[in-house]
Each structure stands twice: as structure tokens, then as C-alpha cells.
Amino acid sequence: MSGRTEGGVQARASQNMLALFLRDIRLSIRAGGGALTGVIFFLAVIVTIPFGVGPDLNLLARIGPAILWISALLACLLGLDRLFQADREDGSLDLLVLGNDRHMLALTVLVKCLAHWAGSVLPLVVAAPLLGLFMNMAPVGIGATALTLLVGTPAITFIGAAGAAVAVALPRGGLLISVLVLPLIIPVLIFGVSASYGAVADPDPFLQPFLILAALTLFLAVLGPVAAALALRHGTD
């Protein structure tokens, strides 16, 4: 009996979370959702780099993975301030926080992060191979960079959620979030870029930094939502 009830509760919880995920995806696609903002920013930065660096193809190929990673990182930060702020402005956040007794707030935050990532960051990962061509990168390097972005960018969203939760009540929280979050993301950037280089530069390893990157993402997938949930719980006014 109790097992069945528990199963029912779990089924209900997953249904709740699926509803939240689909709503956030829908919102990011609809007008004003900002799914494209990040991609356009990403494109703008990458296209500008060759003009600034000059037509040295070897140099571009060498700095390509790093430039892709840094641009993707900044593009990720761009939409983070709206992660909770939009919900706070229309009162939804109160109801999400009140749902804490039915399904943990940290889980709600995790699902919101996943939806944000799928709606706003995944397009960056998809666009990265194309933009890699602008940087004269080798196919292997392009593939490796896209793969590291796929594995590493969720970490940015997870830790960014904690920053977004802290700054949720501030009218211009975007900059503060970036300042709060950037130092914490540096390890993700370092291992992401070194794995990307490892795929093309021969003596450098690919697998080790890549695995550490994956571990960082998994670690932050727990830490970020829990920290964000705490901040949201105590930040309501």
C-alpha cells in the first residue's frame, strides 16, 4: 500500500516537473523569450574576432576553441538574470516556492535550469560547429569543442541559477550575476578549453580534462539548485 502511494507520488512529481519544463521551453521559444538572443550574441562575438585578430589563419585556428568557449560562456550569462526574475515579476515565483512542500524547491530549480539550458544554451552548442568554421578550426577540433560545450555549459546554467536566485530582487541584477558567477565558472572554462585543445594538439590528453569537466557539471547540478533554492526560500518578501 505504502509502496503504491509512494509510486503515485513519484509519478505525480514527475508530471509536475514535466509541466514546468514544457512551460519554460514554450516561454523561451515564444516572442520575447530570448532563445535567440544568446545565439545572436554568440554569432556577433565570433564574427568580430577575425576582424580584430587579423587574417592569420594559423593563429585563428589555434585560439579557436578558447574563443568559442569564452563567447559561449558570455552568451550563457546573458539570459541568466531572467531565470527567476520573470517568474518573480508576475507572481509565479511565490507559487513555485509554496510548492516546496509537495516537491522540493531544489528539484523545481533543477528543472527550470534544464529548461533554460535546453531553450537558450543548447542552440549555442548547435551553432558552435558552424562558428568554428569562421575560426578556421580543424573538423576534429570543432567536434571536440562542440562536445565539451555540450557537457560543460549545463554547469554554467546550474551555478548561474544560484547567482540568479541571489540577485532575483534586484532590478538590474544581470551584471551582479555575472560578477558573482564568473569566478565559480573559471574551472569549467579551463577544463573545457584544455579538453578541446587535447583533441587536436597531440601530446595533450583529451579524456582526463573531459572527465573532470563532466564531473564538474554533475557536482554543480546538485550544488547549484540547492543553493538557489535556499536563496529563493529566504529571499521572498
Next chain:
Amino acid sequence: MRLIAENLGGERGGETVFSGIGFALEKGQALIVTGPNGVGKSTLLRVIAGLLPAAEGRVRIEGGPEDFPSVASACHYLGHQNAMKQALSVTENLRFWRDFSGEVALSVEEALETVGLDGIGHLPFGYLSTGQRRRAAIAKLLVSRRPLWLLDEPTAGLDKASEGRFGGVMTKHCRDGGMIVAATHLPLGIEGARELRMGEAV
């Protein structure tokens, strides 16, 4: 099932807004909270919901079914904002809150019909007028079942006919064994509601 508040005090920004509020609400009863602006009606509702920590005293719910162990899990909170997304249609909004809150009660269409919005469920929420938005937010109370409704000026922006209809909805909720705590300046038309005047005894 009973909602009990003991010696409740609330503060905003470190300053005490009210203190010593106590009441016990039985199944089927409604409590109307009145008082001048700034006396802490909204703060009281947020403290009851658990969105703000109580400065003193406590709120608890007793004798409820095990689905609703705490006030937060047993309540619908309707604040000043409607908690609906402008970019989504009315139906999408309601369907989301029904799925997210669980405990399905009325279907989305029935809920919209109850508040007199049938036929406009397909419109984006952002296209609706102030009164229609409020009615859609009221429909949100109906799509998932919660015994306790915490309503903060629920009739703001409603016309006379909608006010009357909403009064009927609240009366029915009480008759079905629900409880209501509503902060308002206007008569809500709930039969047999008790009143809590804030700002006079203090």
C-alpha cells in the same frame, strides 16, 4: 480540519507591521481581513502562507487529510499579481498550474466557464483586460483542489457581475468544507463570513 494562528506578528524590513493576531478557522468558514492601507493585511496573508517568516507566534493546520500536512501544501495563494504568463494562452497557463499543483479538480474549460471566460481560452493571457486577467487567475483556484484559499484583494479590477459570480464561487468553496482568508476593502459576498479588523485593537 482547522487553521490556527496564535499570537502572530509580522515584520517588513525589520519593522513590526502587526502583532498579536490570533484566530482559529474551522472547516467551512471564511475570514475577511479588513483595515486601512499599510496595516499589514498582505503581510499577514504572506505570513500565513509561509512566504514570509513570522516574527512571532505561529500558524498551523490541524486535522487535515495527509495530502495537506502543512499550510503551504494546503493553500492556494492569490496575490496582487496573477502568476500567469503573458506569452502563453489562458488555457496553457491554467493547464500548467493544474499539472504543477496536482490534485486536479475542475477541468480547464469548466473553470473558465465558472468565471465567465468560456470561449477565450485560446487567447494569449497578455491580450486580456485587467478584469479578465483577474478572473483567469480565479479560475486557477478551481483547477486544482486546495482546502485553504488565501486571497489578497481578489476582486480588484472585477466588475459587479463578476464580483457576484466570484462571491458564489467562494460560498460554494466554503460549503464544500474549504476555508478562505481574504484581505479586502470591498464586501466579498461570502455568506456567514467572519471579520478580522486589523489596526484597531493595536
